[in-house]
Amino acid sequence: MLELILQALFSGVLQGGSYALIALGLALVFGTMKVINLAHGELVLLAAYIAYTVESSLGVNPVFAIPLALLIVCAAAVLVYFLVDLIRQDRELNSLLLTYGIAIILTNAIQLIWSADIRSTGSAWFQEPVVIGPLYSMRSELVFFVVSLALMTGLWWWLSRSWYGRAVRAVSSQRDAAKLMGVNPRKTELVSFIVASILASFAGVALFSYGVIQPSYGHVLTVKAFIITVLAGMGSIPGVLVGALLLGVTEALTVTLASSALQELAGMCLFLLVLFVMPNGLFGAAGRRG
Amino acid sequence: MKTNASIWVLLLVAYGAIPLTLGSNHYVMSLLVAALVIGGIALAWALLGNLGGMVSFGHSAFFGVGAYVSALLTLKAGTPIVIAMLLGGVGALLASLVMLPVLRLRGPYFALAILAYAHIFKIIATEWTAVTGGSAGLSSIPRFPTAFGFDFSGKVGSYLIILSVVLIFALCYRLIRASDYGIALRAMHDSEDATRVIGVNSVLLKALMLFVSAFMTGVIGAFNAHYINFLEPDYAFNGLWVTLPIVAAIFGGYRTILGPLIGAVTVYLIDQLVFKSLIPYGHQLILGALLVAMILFSPSGLVPLLRASVRRNHAAG
Numbered sequence: 001m002l003e004l005i006l007q008a009l010f011s012g013v014l015q016g017g018s019y020a021l022i023a024l025g026l027a028l029v030f031g032t033m034k035v036i037n038l039a040h041g042e043l044v045l046l047a048a049y050i051a052y053t054v055e056s057s058l059g060v061n062p063v064f065a066i067p068l069a070l071l072i073v074c075a076a077a078v079l080v081y082f083l084v085d086l087i088r089q090d091r092e093l094n095s096l097l098l099t100y101g102i103a104i105i106l107t108n109a110i111q112l113i114w115s116a117d118i119r120s121t122g123s124a125w126f127q128e129p130v131v132i133g134p135l136y137s138m139r140s141e142l143v144f145f146v147v148s149l150a151l152m153t154g155l156w157w158w159l160s161r162s163w164y165g166r167a168v169r170a171v172s173s174q175r176d177a178a179k180l181m182g183v184n185p186r187k188t189e190l191v192s193f194i195v196a197s198i199l200a201s202f203a204g205v206a207l208f209s210y211g212v213i214q215p216s217y218g219h220v221l222t223v224k225a226f227i228i229t230v231l232a233g234m235g236s237i238p239g240v241l242v243g244a245l246l247l248g249v250t251e252a253l254t255v256t257l258a259s260s261a262l263q264e265l266a267g268m269c270l271f272l273l274v275l276f277v278m279p280n281g282l283f284g285a286a287g288r289r290g
Numbered sequence: 291m292k293t294n295a296s297i298w299v300l301l302l303v304a305y306g307a308i309p310l311t312l313g314s315n316h317y318v319m320s321l322l323v324a325a326l327v328i329g330g331i332a333l334a335w336a337l338l339g340n341l342g343g344m345v346s347f348g349h350s351a352f353f354g355v356g357a358y359v360s361a362l363l364t365l366k367a368g369t370p371i372v373i374a375m376l377l378g379g380v381g382a383l384l385a386s387l388v389m390l391p392v393l394r395l396r397g398p399y400f401a402l403a404i405l406a407y408a409h410i411f412k413i414i415a416t417e418w419t420a421v422t423g424g425s426a427g428l429s430s431i432p433r434f435p436t437a438f439g440f441d442f443s444g445k446v447g448s449y450l451i452i453l454s455v456v457l458i459f460a461l462c463y464r465l466i467r468a469s470d471y472g473i474a475l476r477a478m479h480d481s482e483d484a485t486r487v488i489g490v491n492s493v494l495l496k497a498l499m500l501f502v503s504a505f506m507t508g509v510i511g512a513f514n515a516h517y518i519n520f521l522e523p524d525y526a527f528n529g530l531w532v533t534l535p536i537v538a539a540i541f542g543g544y545r546t547i548l549g550p551l552i553g554a555v556t557v558y559l560i561d562q563l564v565f566k567s568l569i570p571y572g573h574q575l576i577l578g579a580l581l582v583a584m585i586l587f588s589p590s591g592l593v594p595l596l597r598a599s600v601r602r603n604h605a606a607g
Contacts, residue, residue, distance in 0.1 A: 036398045038347075038405075086586050096345050096401050097540060098585045104533060104578030112572045219529075223406040230399070265413045268406060275391050275403070 003134055008256040009249055014141040016248030017148035020241050021203040022221055023228035024155065025196030027240055030229070031172035032185075032192040034092065035084055038099040041221030042106035043080075043197060047073050047204025048213045049110055052119045055208075061123050062209045069201040076106075077197035081190055103218065111215040120212040144206035151202060155195070156237060168192050220264070227271040233281025242282065246270070304453055309446045319445035321562060322555075326452045327514050329554030330459060332535035334506035336544040337463050341475045342499035343482075344393075347532055348404030349507050351411045352382035354526035356508025357515035358415060358422060361431045364516070371432060375512040382508025383501050385411065393496050412527035427522030431515055448517050455513060456551065459506050463547050466502065471495060530574070534558065537577045540584045543591025552593060 026040050037043075047069040054065035080102055087094045121127070126140035159165040170178035171188045179185055207213060207221075228247055232239030247267055254266035274281065312318045331349055338344050360378030363369040369377070392403040415422045422428070433443035434451060441447055466472050478485045478492050486492050511531075515521050535554065542553025557580070565573040588595055 036402060038402075083582065083586065087589075089589060092398065093339075093343075093345055094585050094589055096398055097536065098582055100347060100536070101578045101581030101585065104581070105575050108572040108575035108578065112569070112575070116571075220409075223402075223409065226402045227406060230403075259417075261413065261417055264409055268410050271403075271406060272388065272391075275395075 004256055005253070007135060008252040010135045010137065011141070012249030012252030013245055014137055014145045014248070015252065016241075016245035017145040018203045018206045019224060019228060019248055020244035021148050021151060021199040021206075023225040023232070023240050023244055024152070024237065025199045025203075026222075026225040027229045027232070027237075028168065028192045028196045029189075032168055032189045033084070033095075035095040036099070036226070037080065037084075037196075038096060038222055039080060039103040039106055039218075040196070040200065040225060041223070042103050042110070042218035043073050043076055044200045044204040044207065044221050045110060045213060045215070045218035046076060046106065047201040048208040049114050049119075049204075051205040051208040052114070052121075052213070055121060055123065061125060062121055062205055066201065066205055069205055070198060073201045073204070074194055074197045077193050077200070078190070081193040085186070085189075103222070107215050107218055110218070114215070116215055118212050118214045119208070121209050123209065126209050138210050140206075140209040144202075144209065147202060147206070151199060152237070152241060155199070158195075159237070164188070164191050168195075224267065227267055229281075230271060231274050231282055233283045236281070236283040239281065239283030301457075305450070309449065313446045316445055319449055321559060323445065323449050323452055323517065324562075325555045325558040326449070326456050327510055327517075328534045328538055328558050329551040330452065330456045330510040330513075331507050331531060332538040332542070332550035332554045333456065333459055333463065333547070334503045334510070335532070335535045336539040336547075336550040337466075337506070338499055338503040339539070340545050341467065341472065342496045342503070343475075343479055344496065344500070345401045346404050346503070347401055347536075348406075348408035349503075349535065350527050350529055350531040351385060351404075351408040352504045352507035353511035353514075353531045354411055354415065354523075355385045356382040356511030357521055357526045358428075359508070360512030361428050361515040361521050362421065364432045365428065365430075371434060371516055375509055375516070378512030378515075379505040379508035382504045382511065385508075386500050386504035389500060390497060393493050393500070408527065408529075408532070412523050415523040415527065422523070425523060427520060427525075429520050431519045431521065433519060434516055448513075452510075452513055452517075455509060459509075460547050460551065462502070462506075467547075471498070475499065533574065533577060534561070537581045537584075539591075540581060540589075541592060543593040543595075545590060546593050549591050549593040553591065 022040065022044050026037065029035060029037050029040075047065075050069040050072060051062040051065040054060065054068060055062045058064075080099065083102065084091075084095050084098060087098060121140070123140075126138065126143075128139045130137050130139050130142050157165075159169055167178065167183045167188045168191060170181065170183055171185050175185055178188075224247065228240060228243040231243030231246060247270065250266050250270050251263045254260075254263050258266075308322070312322075331353060334352075335346060335349055338346055356378035358378075359381030360371075360374040363374040363377055364371055389400070389404060389407065392400050395403075416425050418424075434447060435442060442451060474485065474490045475495055478490065478495065482492050511526070515526075534557065535550070538554035538557045539550040540553070541557050542551065543549030557577070561573065561577060565576045569575065584591070
């Protein structure tokens, strides 16, 4: 039993890596634009399907799909940005409806192009087991966990050291003050969208290489990313990582101890529990309460 | 005066002309019933958005809960259908109680929390096999009975029931909007902080609007269950039960009462008759595009737009 639980914890942590990448993208865009991109999960899924196409048509490892995924997903995200930017009145409410509409378009476009069948990788190299002591994982899980840690370190470095990263943080915390300091907020918003879609591309390829994908999964991913940002408290990067690991572990434990059908229910209960007990999240600053 | 007269004409057409002329055409009547179901949800959705200032992506949860509660009550406890439908609404209202902590949060949290929340009930309905029949679903749910010598289980009968339900809800919406609560809610829309300062409990008012909206959606869900006599989780909690009403409400204008209804009939009929024949699988893609286009080019919907152009014509003439 103990071994099973340890294994669940391990798998959950590995899964948490990709979850963190998705949630960070959502949180970045919310920070600069105060817009929740409800199509974010669909962008991740788009990257996953590009990985599937590259693998099945060229017969290569899905990793080689990353450049193409980056290109297409970034282009799609830039398009989303310009559409959101066109909204003139009541942006908070209308941006939700707009990105919801884009999510519907993407889900159905994915279904039209790739059909509703469930897809998974055929790469033998990725599916090979890696055994560390009593713990077991697929090679792809381990590889992409390391990749997501590297990306998160890169993101942390970018946000704290580079000019644009600082601009993103400045616009997130005080838009008007940032403007006075010579930061162009619209350019910064666009940059945050692009960085979010870079993270989404890697997460999408990761999801395809160790899991199964289907067109309706994008919606689930958006919900998961949101649950993580609530767990974390908006605007906290270490919080997002902890929230993502927490969600991954909760799901893995539910699958091991109860049933895989209850996986989403467990995440939701965790979410409601945090909302009831700590409405500002585990690491968030005060002030979300109205 | 003029609007009153046109409403009476519309009522006469809806209750008299349509059942008499189209009543024998089963296909058209079933399209109309479905359009009114969507219209009912769109109305409830718009009430929450317009009066409560909240966007919901989870109304499919209330629809499904209402359907299941009413179906189970009539099947297992033998409750009369009318009472079961009302209790279906109550069930949906109870389901909305879980959303209360989210109402205190600012910003987009409500919209996202309810989006996440809608999944829960589908999972419960699928997994709780002993009560809900699981993914196999519930069949032979009782039909509407014969009353006053008229068989309400047929297409025309069902049409008259859903038409009346939707019109009663529209009337309730109107009464709420005109009441003191409505005035407070409209003030809240301008500045929630200022409204709270003068002593309006804004969280309570928002909660009440959520309850009303959930109840209405639950009753519509219950109607649909007795109308089609069959339920399964994938159908009852399908995302379409919220996507179509949102597109309909935005299309017609969600700040008006009739907008969502007119939008629902228009959008649903166009979707079924045109879009579906263009793209049989994935015609929702066009609905998504329609939603995006409406938000970008005419976010207040077509009804206010038409009204404005009529007024302009009057001014010109």
